[in-house]
Amino acid sequence: MYVAVKGGEKAIDAAHAWLAEERRGDVTVPELSVAQIREQMALAVNRVMAEGSLYDPDLAALAIKQARGDLIEAIFLIRAYRTTLPRFGYSNPVDTEKMACDRRISATFKDAPGGQVLGPTFDYTHRLLDFKLAADGEVPEAPTRETQTGPVPHITDFLNQEGLIQTEPTSDEAPRDLTREPLELPADRALRLQSLTRGDEGFILGMAYSTQRGYARNHAFVGELRIGTCAVEMDIPELGFAVEIGEIELTECETVNQFAGSKTEPPQFTRGYGLVFGQTERKAISMALVDRALRWQEMGEDNLGAAAQDAEFVLYHADNIQATGFLEHIKLPHYVDFQSELELVRKMRADAQAQTMPEAAE
Amino acid sequence: MHKIEERKGWIGLLAKAPADRLTALWDKVTDRPGFTFLRAPEIGGAMVRGRMGGTGGAFNLGEMTVTRCSVQIDSGEVGHAYVQGRDKAKAEAAALIDALMQTKAADGIREAVLVPLELEMTSSKVARAAKAAATKVDFFTMVRGED
Incomplete structure (x- = not known):
């Protein structure tokens, strides 16, 4: 009943x-x-x-x-x-080479063209609480310097010129879209990146850290980290051409990873990629490390059984809304479910008792 | 071709402009045409794409909010707007400006709205770039050893 x-x-x-x-x-x-x-x-x-x-x-x-x-x-x-917004279209891929960079650093090339630009970073702060912030204080103006003009090329381009790093295959294929079809495996790299960029920062960080600690180690250097604004361009059917529809802040991280080579590839560096909305560098670096770990098959690497190599494990647990939805639902009323469990346990106990004390039951 | 490039320029400028500045400048324009909506201002989203590794195949990064609007002014020109954010007044102003920029009123609108907007937006970009430039590292090497 x-x-x-x-x-x-x-x-x-x-x-x-x-x-x-x-x-x-x-x-x-x-x-x-x-x-x-x-x-x-x-x-x-x-x-x-x-x-x-x-x-x-x-x-x-x-x-x-x-x-x-x-x-x-x-x-x-x-x-x-x-989910309530009508979808007006898909943008052309943002051109991060043309980013107006607030920050742009490389851990691999000191003298990269365009320079090492620190931007408004927490790096090199002493992580001491600043009690001045507890009082209302005027902030001194940040210093300025004459701006440089000229391109700020991607660092990986230099390695690419020597053929020392794998090239990214280009394609004009429309990528699968998580928001339009459920996440089904096998997930190609485009789908994995979409899933990672909106995945939980803490989870992606933990996965990335596990690769650094040795679970599917692929020793990553931050080839480049850049933060800044990019224009977003979209084809507008009523105009018949593409126009800029806005401008967004992005964080991009490219890692350069060791690779000994495989049966088909000569020794070269490999790449991991992170691209995230806003100034979100911890997330972007983490994303790049996990992206690289998930590419093991394509690189002809061994499956070491590491969590970060397991696309199903990573992608199905990265979404904090799915996770919290399932997790938190268990606090909502389960009175009927539990009633049946209760009855089952009582019955099992009664049966077990009857078996251990057959003479008492007789 | 030249005309398309020019139109792309002002449509993009209007799309990126801060809503309050665009509507404030537009409110000062006195000579406004009558118009009908071909598409009343509508809020929606666009899926932004990136490239794998910065240069490879495309992937879906996430959406951004966009408001679109299309108008036809009484002299017949049609204006379209796709502007960032959720401000319907901004989208309507941008569509009307796009229509007017195709008429003889173009020079006046450029002076009254587009030029000041562009100056403001450029100067805030320049100020940001100057702060970034001040955080550029100048390396120097310590001389060590005897020679």
Whole structure:
């Protein structure tokens, strides 16, 4: 027999009203505006855009406010909103070579053309709490210098000229799209990259770290890391040509990895690639390492049984909205499920008791 | 061809412009045509693509918000807009400006809206680039040893 249970509406309404009050916090403290979050919590906003898979800083800031700073909840809100948007089209691939770089560093070539540009980085800070920030303080203006003009080529181009690094095969094939069809294996590299770029930062970081610690080691150097803005261009059917429809901030990481060569390839460097919305360098570097680890088959490498080599394991667990949805649902009412479990356990116990004490039962 | 390039230029500029600045400049334009919507402002998304390894085949990176709008002004010209973000007023202004840029009013609109927008956007880019340039590392080598 199944008995439907109703009730709880009043309790739910009261819970949500209290949530709204708790979200606001102490009313004697000024309320945060969405613009303040967008401008001053920019890296949280970037993470929500990257994992929400929707570039819109105002919406991401609003989601963070609504979620009380719970970034996975905020990502959930963005994913839900995203599904309501009609799809106007697919952009042409962004040209990261033309990025207006705020930051551009290489761990492999000191004298790379275009130079080592640090940008607004946490690197080389001492990680000491700055109590000046606890008081309202004016920020001194950042120094400026005459800007250089001229191209900032990708570092891997130099290795490519000598044939020391694998080339990336180009194709005009339309890539599969996770948002239009379910993720099915085998996943080609395009689908893996789409999945990784919106995957959970913590999970991708953990996977990447595991490769560094020796599980499918492929010793990565950061060939190049660049952060800056790129124009987005899309074909517009009513115009009959492509126009720029906007400009987005991106972080791109190219790793250069050791490779001894295989039966078909001479010894050369191989590549991993990360490209993520916003200023998100931890994520982009992690993505590049995991991308490289997942390419083992294509490189003719051995399957070492490492987690980061297992596309099914990585791709099916990288999405924090899928993960949290399944994880958190177990706290919702399972009264009927559990009732049946309870009865089953009671019956099994009774049977077991009957077996161990047959004389008592007689 | 030249005309298409020019049109691409202003459509792209309008798409990237900050919504509040574009609508503020447009509000100051007094000589506005009557128009009908061919497509009322509509908010949607575009899937942004990247290239594997920066240069290889395409992959889907994630979406961005876009608002589009199409108008026909009373003199017959049709204007289209695809602008970044979710601002319907921005999309409407951009579509009207695109239509007007195909008329004799083009020079006036360029002076009143496009030129100031471009100057502002360029100057903020230049300021950012100058700050980036100040963080460029100048390496120097320490001389070690006897000779």
